[in-house]
Structures are given as structure tokens and as C-alpha cells.
Amino acid sequence: MDPQMNGIPGQEEPEKRRAGAYGQDHGSADQEVCAVSSGENIIQIDHLTKIFRDKNRIVTAVDDVTFTVKRGEIFGLLGPNGAGKSTLIRILTTLLAPTSGTACVDTYDIAKDPEQIRSIIGVCPQNSTLDVELTAYDNLEFYGKLVNVSEDVLDTRIQKLLAMVGLSDRAQMPVGTFSGGMKRKLEIVRAFIHHPLILFLDEPTIGLDPESRREVWQQITRLNDEKTTIILTTHYMDEAEKLCNRIAFVDKGKLVSLDTVDNLKQLIPSGDIIEIGCDVITDALVDAISAIPKVTSAEAKKQKIVIRAKNGSLVMPGIFATFEQLAVPMRSISIRSPSLEDVFIYLTGRKLDDGGNETAQPQAQG
Numbered sequence: 001m002d003p004q005m006n007g008i009p010g011q012e013e014p015e016k017r018r019a020g021a022y023g024q025d026h027g028s029a030d031q032e033v034c035a036v037s038s039g040e041n042i043i044q045i046d047h048l049t050k051i052f053r054d055k056n057r058i059v060t061a062v063d064d065v066t067f068t069v070k071r072g073e074i075f076g077l078l079g080p081n082g083a084g085k086s087t088l089i090r091i092l093t094t095l096l097a098p099t100s101g102t103a104c105v106d107t108y109d110i111a112k113d114p115e116q117i118r119s120i121i122g123v124c125p126q127n128s129t130l131d132v133e134l135t136a137y138d139n140l141e142f143y144g145k146l147v148n149v150s151e152d153v154l155d156t157r158i159q160k161l162l163a164m165v166g167l168s169d170r171a172q173m174p175v176g177t178f179s180g181g182m183k184r185k186l187e188i189v190r191a192f193i194h195h196p197l198i199l200f201l202d203e204p205t206i207g208l209d210p211e212s213r214r215e216v217w218q219q220i221t222r223l224n225d226e227k228t229t230i231i232l233t234t235h236y237m238d239e240a241e242k243l244c245n246r247i248a249f250v251d252k253g254k255l256v257s258l259d260t261v262d263n264l265k266q267l268i269p270s271g272d273i274i275e276i277g278c279d280v281i282t283d284a285l286v287d288a289i290s291a292i293p294k295v296t297s298a299e300a301k302k303q304k305i306v307i308r309a310k311n312g313s314l315v316m317p318g319i320f321a322t323f324e325q326l327a328v329p330m331r332s333i334s335i336r337s338p339s340l341e342d343v344f345i346y347l348t349g350r351k352l353d354d355g356g357n358e359t360a361q362p363q364a365q366g
Helices: 014-023 085-092 114-119 136-146 151-164 180-191 210-225 237-243 261-265 283-290 312-325 340-348
Strands: 041-053 058-070 074-078 100-105 121-124 198-202 229-234 246-251 254-259 272-277 295-301 304-309 332-336
Touching (some): 041 085, 041 229, 058 085, 058 246, 058 254, 074 237, 114 121, 136 151, 136 180, 151 180, 180 198, 210 229, 210 237, 229 237, 246 261, 246 340, 254 340, 272 312, 295 312, 304 312
Parallel strands (some): 074 246, 198 229
Antiparallel strands (some): 041 058, 041 100, 246 254
């Protein structure tokens, strides 16, 4: 447990929070309970679909998606912009009603128990919603009152959270004077002020510099150490690989694959990736390298040849010999294991940062 978080008022056990922490009404005892209430899962999604319609087009933003999220894990939703990640989060946080299908969040059904779900979740949206004219303290205080944090513990809770993200000395400064990384860290702990069971983070590091991104990663890990389940949407591969216990690949509204990082990488049958830069790439060179034992493929891409091989280090002598035999000079050499980007390309045939997905906007009432 993070020592800075130890002893924070309002840091109740999950059962206590569900039963009415901070004076919230979490439903009566005879209320119908979702099947997900028992076992290791905290979210269960069954055949969830969301279709947006307007006068000119129909877009299926979420297409028959089914999966579960385990209690206490950091679960990643990875996919290109427009893949349906944010729409799925908006459904799970009760901001959008699904077109069809069902989902349970802890013991509650998204269609029947939206108020109860909102009381046990925290949400940090992709676009900032901080009031830049208010101070850091005032932003947290205002939100704490909105989510019914008791007046008796609110001040202490705010002070602890500001200390957690290193903003205690800026508590009384307007948020408009903060850097992008400082704003993002403040927004994440604001969503955590009532110590939710589940924290939804939608692209939490988008637009941040590398140092700020690493600081946000540390913050997410600390919050997860508090036994909070975190749902993270991102299209940054390194972010997902660094933080997530399991990752779901989403593309064009569909769930493409779901597993741990290591298991996802094992989906690629071709093994390591070797890239060799050279000025001239001939068909004879590509054919000769393709014929080397344990090489599964070789192709020319601009001024480099990309080779896939089982245990790439063992085939390097044969590759060197082939280049020397054909008198082709090398400019650069790199060898690496498959990345999540490579897995996504293997599964979908396109890159994570490709465009082409359209996201329709809901009409006034969604």
C-alpha cells in the first residue's frame, strides 16, 4: 500500500463502499443483483452493441462485444482512434445506453442501476473538464461535494491527494497556470476522490510529454495498489505494455483479441523481426534471404528489408553471408521481439495509428 494513501479518511473496504460510503445510497437489499457480483470479475459485458444513426449514415461504434474484467486489474482497451473505445467506456459509465446487449458493473446493471454505478466509479475523460479559473484545491472540493464526500473528511482527503501527486505547494494556485502534466494528474486524483471501486481513464496521457507520461503512469500504478480496478483506454503501445495486466484489442467496434501482453505476442507465428537498411534491394536478395532456414518471411520496404525469423539471433550469420555473397552493403541492422503494434498489424492488417474509422456523434439524447 502506498504510504501516502495509508489512513486516508474515506478509504473504506469495497464492501463498505458498496454499502453506502460518504452517505451514498447504493440501493436496497432486495434489489436485483447482477450475476457478476460473485467471483473474480467486476465487469461483465455480454453482446454489447451501439449503433449511431442520423439522416445520412449508420455507424456501428460497438459491435457485439463480450468480455469480462477482473477485480483489481489494470485492463487495457487498445485500438486506433475511432475504434469504439470511448463509446464503450461511455456505455459502462452510464453516459450512453447500448443499442443491444447487457453489462454489469460490480453488482449493478447499466440499464437498471445507473445511479448506483455512478457512485462506485470514477471517470477521467479524454478531454479536460477542470475549471482553469479555480484553484487545484477548489476543483477537488467542488467535485468531492458533487459525489457526496462527507464534509468531515473532505479537506483531509484533498490534502492527501494533492500530496500524492506533488501539488501541495500549488493547492491555492489557479489550474490555468499548470502544465499539461500537472492538470492531468490533478484530474485523475479528482476522479479518485471518493475512492471508487473502478476508475475509468480515457486516453489519460494524450498530448503529454514523455516525462509527464511517466509520472502519470506512476500515479496510475499507485491508485491500482489501492485495490482499485482500472480501465485504461489508449492507443499508445508502450503505455498498455507498461501498465496493463490484460489487453483487449478493439478495431472498428469489434473485439479482436484479449489476453496478457506475453500471450498476445505469441500469436505472431513468425518470431523475431530483423530490419536491415541498405541502398539497393533486389529480388535476388529477398529470395536468397527467404530461403535461409528459420526465416519465415522477407520483404522490401523502402530502403530496408524486413525479415521475420524464429530465434532471429541464430539466423544472423546466414543473413550476413547472403549480403556478402551478393555484394550488398548494409547501412543499419536491428533485431527485436514482436511489439503490440506488430500483433495488431498481424490481427487486423493495419497499424494502430491508421485512420479510417468513423465515430458518429449521438443526437441530443444519445
